Amino acid sequence: KQEVTQIPAALSVPEGENLVLNCSFTDSAIYNLQWFRQDPGKGLTSLLLIQSSQREQTSGRLNASLDKSSGRSTLYIAASQPGDSATYLCAVNRDDKIIFGKGTRLHILP
């Protein structure tokens, strides 16, 4: 059974710092991995989608990497801003089943 883990559960960093969020999964046979952002009480906004054949994707200050063999993905946020404060979730897709991690709650300190 696929399990997705995100560590740490919460993270606070000063504004301007670069940071890395981690996502690990137990079954490497995945179609793709997707990173989402969720603001409190709101829906999920897709940030980046990495296909299984890809190693990384970039969008603005965000870079996501995928290492299927080790069952890991990272989300790198450069030059963090207070507006980046949110919960970040990763989800893996395999056999049309999408399994979510529980998220990392990020707080950027002004």
Place this chain on the structure above:
Amino acid sequence: DADVTQTPRNRITKTGKRIMLECSQTKGHDRMYWYRQDPGLGLRLIYYSFDVKDINKGEISDGYSVSRQAQAKFSLSLESAIPNQTALYFCATSDVWEQFFGPGTRLTVL
């Protein structure tokens, strides 16, 4: 206009009542999903549908039913609501690879 809409956005009801949550999408996707989100438990899949004639149970389908009225519409019903169904409910659509979420319905069962 939003690509995935959910109604109602908030609902308070009493134990034993029948509740229907509705989801509509304009993305033209065949795949639609219902999730619930609970603090500490993350997102869990309730039901999913890959086309109008296809309905599948997810991880936690007990106590719920769904109807796929059209490609664009997927509704979730709680036949007899109970307090532990209090949660944030999300509808999502997919183009096979990437998921897109609605804004969520906050349901409280008293």
